[in-house]
Amino acid sequence: MRNWETSAAAVLIGLSLSAIPILAQAPPQSTISSTPPPPARRGGFARERHAPGDPAQIAHGKVLYGVNCAGCHGVDLRGGDLGGPNLLRSEVALSDNKGELIQPIIQGSRREGGMPAIPISPDDGLAVAAYIRSVVDTLGSQGRPPSIGKEAPSILVGDAAAGQAYFAQKCASCHSATGDLQGIGTRIPDAKSLQTVWVGGGRRRYLRAAGVPSRRAVTVTITMPSGERIEGRLARIDDFLVTVLFEDGSARTIRREGDVPKVEIHDPLQTHRDLWAIYTDKDIHDVTAYLVTLK
Amino acid sequence: MTLRQLIFPLALIPALLNGQAPSGLDPAELLKPLKNSWPTYSGDYTGKRYSALDQITQSNVAHLTLAWMTQVSSGTVNRFGSPSVIVGGEGAGDINVRGGTIKASALEVDGVLYFTMPDNAWAVDARDGAELWHYFWKTKGGTHIGNRGLGMWHKNLYMETPDDYLVALNATNGKEIWHKPIADLSQGYFSTPAPVVVGNHVLVGTGNDIDAPGFILSFDPETGDVQWKFYTVPQQKGDAGLDSWASLDAARHGGGQAWVPGVYDPESKLYIFSTGNPTPAFTTGTRGPGDNLFTCALIAVNVDTGKLAWYYSTSPHDMHDYDSAQTPVLVDAMFQGKMRKLVLTAARNGYYFTLDRVTGEHLVTSKYGVLTNWASGLNQRGAPIYNAEKNATVAGSLVSPTSDGTTNWEPAAFSPDTGWLYVAQHNGYSLFYLTDVDPRGSMGLGGKEEAQVGSGGSFLTAIDYNTGKIVWNRPYYGDGGGGGLLTTAGKLLFAGDGGGNLVAHDVFTGKPLWHTHIGEVTNPPQTFMLDGHQYLIVATGDQLWSFLLY
Numbered sequence: 001m002r003n004w005e006t007s008a009a010a011v012l013i014g015l016s017l018s019a020i021p022i023l024a025q026a027p028p029q030s031t032i033s034s035t036p037p038p039p040a041r042r043g044g045f046a047r048e049r050h051a052p053g054d055p056a057q058i059a060h061g062k063v064l065y066g067v068n069c070a071g072c073h074g075v076d077l078r079g080g081d082l083g084g085p086n087l088l089r090s091e092v093a094l095s096d097n098k099g100e101l102i103q104p105i106i107q108g109s110r111r112e113g114g115m116p117a118i119p120i121s122p123d124d125g126l127a128v129a130a131y132i133r134s135v136v137d138t139l140g141s142q143g144r145p146p147s148i149g150k151e152a153p154s155i156l157v158g159d160a161a162a163g164q165a166y167f168a169q170k171c172a173s174c175h176s177a178t179g180d181l182q183g184i185g186t187r188i189p190d191a192k193s194l195q196t197v198w199v200g201g202g203r204r205r206y207l208r209a210a211g212v213p214s215r216r217a218v219t220v221t222i223t224m225p226s227g228e229r230i231e232g233r234l235a236r237i238d239d240f241l242v243t244v245l246f247e248d249g250s251a252r253t254i255r256r257e258g259d260v261p262k263v264e265i266h267d268p269l270q271t272h273r274d275l276w277a278i279y280t281d282k283d284i285h286d287v288t289a290y291l292v293t294l295k
Numbered sequence: 296m297t298l299r300q301l302i303f304p305l306a307l308i309p310a311l312l313n314g315q316a317p318s319g320l321d322p323a324e325l326l327k328p329l330k331n332s333w334p335t336y337s338g339d340y341t342g343k344r345y346s347a348l349d350q351i352t353q354s355n356v357a358h359l360t361l362a363w364m365t366q367v368s369s370g371t372v373n374r375f376g377s378p379s380v381i382v383g384g385e386g387a388g389d390i391n392v393r394g395g396t397i398k399a400s401a402l403e404v405d406g407v408l409y410f411t412m413p414d415n416a417w418a419v420d421a422r423d424g425a426e427l428w429h430y431f432w433k434t435k436g437g438t439h440i441g442n443r444g445l446g447m448w449h450k451n452l453y454m455e456t457p458d459d460y461l462v463a464l465n466a467t468n469g470k471e472i473w474h475k476p477i478a479d480l481s482q483g484y485f486s487t488p489a490p491v492v493v494g495n496h497v498l499v500g501t502g503n504d505i506d507a508p509g510f511i512l513s514f515d516p517e518t519g520d521v522q523w524k525f526y527t528v529p530q531q532k533g534d535a536g537l538d539s540w541a542s543l544d545a546a547r548h549g550g551g552q553a554w555v556p557g558v559y560d561p562e563s564k565l566y567i568f569s570t571g572n573p574t575p576a577f578t579t580g581t582r583g584p585g586d587n588l589f590t591c592a593l594i595a596v597n598v599d600t601g602k603l604a605w606y607y608s609t610s611p612h613d614m615h616d617y618d619s620a621q622t623p624v625l626v627d628a629m630f631q632g633k634m635r636k637l638v639l640t641a642a643r644n645g646y647y648f649t650l651d652r653v654t655g656e657h658l659v660t661s662k663y664g665v666l667t668n669w670a671s672g673l674n675q676r677g678a679p680i681y682n683a684e685k686n687a688t689v690a691g692s693l694v695s696p697t698s699d700g701t702t703n704w705e706p707a708a709f710s711p712d713t714g715w716l717y718v719a720q721h722n723g724y725s726l727f728y729l730t731d732v733d734p735r736g737s738m739g740l741g742g743k744e745e746a747q748v749g750s751g752g753s754f755l756t757a758i759d760y761n762t763g764k765i766v767w768n769r770p771y772y773g774d775g776g777g778g779g780l781l782t783t784a785g786k787l788l789f790a791g792d793g794g795g796n797l798v799a800h801d802v803f804t805g806k807p808l809w810h811t812h813i814g815e816v817t818n819p820p821q822t823f824m825l826d827g828h829q830y831l832i833v834a835t836g837d838q839l840w841s842f843l844l845y
Contacts, residue, residue, distance in 0.1 A: 089506035095481045143505035143739015152730040157690040200748035238794035285690045
């Protein structure tokens with residue numbers, strides 16, 4: 001029964017984390033992980049695989065790239081201020097196998113297009129090509145560029161005082177900084193994860209301080225034509241059946257015919273769901289700035 | 296039914312040997328409204344997914360029952376008892392693609408069903424699901440996310456592969472006739488659409504997520520020679536739409552992939568299709584502030600020349616990967632007192648459009664996504680204007696729909712009996728975090744982190760094309776409509792409900808009249824007539840189910 005809470009919620013509202021894959025050409029993206037998503041190839045494998053290059057040649061090419069190319073094409077190969085195009089999306093770099101496409105350009109085949117001939121030896125040209133290929137091969141799925149020496153900026157731009165005021169006004173009827181959310185900023189140290197979790201209404205047990213009972217259980221009241229009332233946790237529901245789970249672990253499935261029997265669902269997360277259309281992004285950022293202070 | 300196949304392998308002798316040689320498919324057949332067979336992706340050229348069959352009706356649908364179910368397995372190892380696998384492909388055979396899901400619309404011609412999963416094509420007997428042949432393509436790679444099915448011309452079938460080949464197969468025996476390159480895998484292309492055959496053209500699109508240009512190709516059905524190529528983004532100076540980009544280089548890397556099949560208007564000879572997101576998708580960067588034509592648009596090209604007739608941007612300067620990659624719907628109907636030739640589309644960005652399909656004239660826009668919040672208004676052409684505050688931001692912006700959209704590739708359906716377009720809509724919310732603040736913009740679908748926070752509700756929606764208004768929204772408990780929709784002259788609408796049920800709805804009210812719990816529906820329900828019975832077929836993962844009335 002430990003998994004019941006999540007499965008019921010998913011069935012009930014289609015919380016959509018698991019329901020997405022058949023929808024999209026693009027595989028679903030990260031959910032609430034605090035670290036950047038791995039370059040997983042969930043939809044398959046993006047491009048044809050190259051044989052790995054020679055590390056020494058690549059290292060040599062990297063130095064040569066920095067000396068001769070980075071000024072125009074950027075340290076990260078994604079184009080530079082001097083007008084050199086982004087190499088990570090260039091047809092030449094994507095298709096090159098062993099320098100056969102890159103080398104002639106280094107040697108001057110595109111001078112008319114503004115790419116000067118680079119005075120390096122053919123071997124050095126091949127090394128530069130090997131380095132470019134090695135970076136191209138680190139492209140993530142769906143064309144994500146590799147992040148070379150970059151960290152995502154902090155999301156904390158909100159006003160904590162305004163967030164505290166908002167919390168007092170809109171959240172305090174259900175939540176408390178000294179109760180269920182005590183230490184939330186410590187339990188979820190990454191601000192982005194914290195924000196994502198609280199906006200979603202909390203999908204992780206760590207949102208709740210130890211010993212505080214969950215209020216997230218979705219319950220259902222069913223009134224049979226006979227007048228009998230059946231109450232319990234909602235295990236699943238569709239237009240045709242509803243399954244109720246009782247305290248003793250037993251379950252009962254009841255057939256539905258339109259509005260009979262009467263089914264009332266009580267979902268504590270509904271309040272959060274209703275707020276999504278009401279929050280401004282500033283409200284969200286302010287509340288997050290406040291919540292991170294709850295250490 | 297699986298058991299029966301195991302016990303009676305003799306039943307698997309191809310029906311073709313029983314005096315039932317297929318005569319193939321005359322392209323002229325494709326001009327007829329959808330009825331007895333299902334000879335092209337959408338059933339007919341209109342994309343309505345409305346079958347004139349009316350044996351199954353509102354009053355008897357309760358008696359619809361299982362005819363057969365068959366399960367297929369991808370790869371070179373076939374299930375017990377079925378014929379050996381025909382193997383093709385340019386790969387080394389060292390890439391093992393397990394599993395797979397039938398997202399394809401099957402073709403039904405002469406009592407045989409033809410359908411696909413990535414790298415795989417099957418022919419099965421439409422009467423009992425017995426496998427007639429199985430073709431497997433050894434891949435070199437490419438994103439294996441789906442395949443929408445086959446095109447047919449006489450006895451030839453056409454399949455696109457994830458590693459970007461168009462493969463022609465002999466429909467009689469599954470043997471390969473030829474294969475031709477569509478795009479270069481090393482550029483990140485991957486091909487999922489069902490080819491659409493129009494006269495002597497095989498129309499083919501592809502997909503890509505690494506800043507490469509979108510295009511459609513027209514192939515000769517017999518030789519596989521390329522007849523024309525239409526790029527969806529400008530490729531050289533002087534090309535239409537170039538002034539909507541900051542530079543030619545940006546346009547040439549601008550995306551706009553045509554990854555779902557289009558529709559065809561025989562009178563105007565226009566092939567009308569839709570395009571996906573601009574790249575980089577979530578950052579303006581090198582794109583500039585313009586509309587980024589012709590990404591996220593409906594496009595009409597002359598099928599014989601491949602020349603642009605008109606375009607309409609449904610999501611100008613898209614910033615959320617809201618591919619307008621929905622198969623549009625062609626309808627001849629009254630509009631403001633006049634008979635008009637219309638094209639309808641409910642786009643992934645939450646907006647619905649009615650246009651004149653001959654001229655591209657804009658007629659109606661409405662917001663059908665009930666929680667859609669990313670746009671600030673409509674421009675002079677009636678298309679939504681993005682609200683920059685709802686782009687991905689460093690601190691996060693809360694946006695509906697998610698990048699998966701209000702709808703996605705799953706085809707909508709239209710019923711002339713009601714005059715309504717039916718679409719399953721999803722109102723998820725995501726926090727869009729900008730993670731790459733580089734002023735050059737990011738690449739592909741990178742530069743952001745999207746955190747889905749939950750669903751604000753899913754509905755089966757009926758839309759009036761005259762006004763764009765929602766006639767009714769029927770709530771789903773899960774994300775219904777997966778795979779797509781079907782309407783019939785029996786006044787029925789078939790759809791999966793997101794909870795494992797295939798449901799027949801009253802087309803007027805949406806009320807469920809019949810259902811069966813078969814698992815998550817993964818392709819659009821389809822129907823055809825065979826031996827005096829109206830069949831209904833639908834796929835759940837690697838299983839294909841068939842229902843009829845006895």
